Amino acid sequence: MRPTSITAVAEAPQPGGVAARWYERVLPAWQVTYSLLNWNPHFQSVPGELRRLRQFLEKNCVTVSSAVDVGCGDGAITARLRDMLGLQRISGVDLNHELAERARGRGIEVIEADMETLTSPSKYDLVVSYGSLHHAADTRQFVRTLGRLSIGYVLIVDNTVRQNALHRVTGSRHFPLELSPYRTRSSEEIVSAFDDGFRVIGSATFRNANVFHDRSFVLARKLVVSCEL
Ligand SMILES: C[S@@+](CC[C@H](N)C(=O)[O-])C[C@H]1O[C@@H](n2cnc3c(N)ncnc32)[C@H](O)[C@@H]1O
Numbered sequence: 001m002r003p004t005s006i007t008a009v010a011e012a013p014q015p016g017g018v019a020a021r022w023y024e025r026v027l028p029a030w031q032v033t034y035s036l037l038n039w040n041p042h043f044q045s046v047p048g049e050l051r052r053l054r055q056f057l058e059k060n061c062v063t064v065s066s067a068v069d070v071g072c073g074d075g076a077i078t079a080r081l082r083d084m085l086g087l088q089r090i091s092g093v094d095l096n097h098e099l100a101e102r103a104r105g106r107g108i109e110v111i112e113a114d115m116e117t118l119t120s121p122s123k124y125d126l127v128v129s130y131g132s133l134h135h136a137a138d139t140r141q142f143v144r145t146l147g148r149l150s151i152g153y154v155l156i157v158d159n160t161v162r163q164n165a166l167h168r169v170t171g172s173r174h175f176p177l178e179l180s181p182y183r184t185r186s187s188e189e190i191v192s193a194f195d196d197g198f199r200v201i202g203s204a205t206f207r208n209a210n211v212f213h214d215r216s217f218v219l220a221r222k223l224v225v226s227c228e229l
Contacts, residue, residue: 046077049215052206053157054084056217060202064125068093068149070115071132075103081128082108093118118145125152133158133190134182143193150222154198160187160205160216187216194220 065088069078072092082090092110094100100110111120115129116136127150129142136142146154161184191200202219 050080050084053217056202056204056219060219062126062153062219064152065089066124067126067128068124069128069130070146071129071135072103072108072110074099075106075108077130078103078108079106091122091124116142116145120149123151124149126155127153128155130157134184139185139189139193144195147198147222152222154220156190156218158190158216159184159213160190162214184213187218190216190218198222
């Protein structure tokens with residue numbers, strides 16, 4: 001999928017010193033370059049990432065027969081997840097009609113809805129958010145929405161804050177050259193967004209082909225509430 005157009009959005013600077021403030025000032029120039037090149041390094045790393053994801057799910061003994069991919073885009077990854085997990089049923093959710101149509105062309109049933117407020121009577125063994133969390137305004141609210149769709153697991157794969165020495169010195173998440181205008185969440189923030197109805201059973205962070213941020217997988221299992229009459 002080619003990235004959707006990205007406009008240079010100045011975010012509130014993170015707490016930090018002079019270097020961070022200077023960096024926030026030059027940042028929009030990098031974002032314009034990113035838009036002009038229409039290049040997203042994330043997509044170079046997808047095959048390796050899916051291999052890692054398969055190992056991650058196997059290690060956590062995840063076997064499922066239905067799934068929904070929330071923020072499925074053009075469905076390229078949704079279709080690969082379907083094949084990788086041998087799913088009988090896969091759906092997607094996306095607000096973008098053009099992308100939803102492309103996903104339908106890949107045999108995915110797509111609900112065109114806002115993923116942040118979505119309610120659906122359908123429930124799935126696995127609810128996936130693959131690279132869509134950073135579009136959500138409120139992490140907890142979004143994770144709660146994912147949780148309502150699940151009868152088994154919730155899996156979040158997204159960019160997370162890279163914590164290297166340079167980030168610590170400058171105090172800026174934009175160092176070095178974080179190009180995304182979207183707020184990147186730390187893996188701790190993702191883990192802590194799950195409420196008592198879920199237990200986080202797996203969390204792993206990897207380097208992307210992208211040098212700007214890390215990529216995390218967080219897997220949570222829904223706790224079964226026993227209802228004795
Ligand atoms: C970075 S793309 C990821 C697409 C796909 N999961 C992938 O990894 O190739 C994020 C997707 O989330 C969708 N999206 C963003 N905000 C949304 C919202 N509020 N409701 C539904 N979809 C949304 C966008 O249309 C886009 O397709």
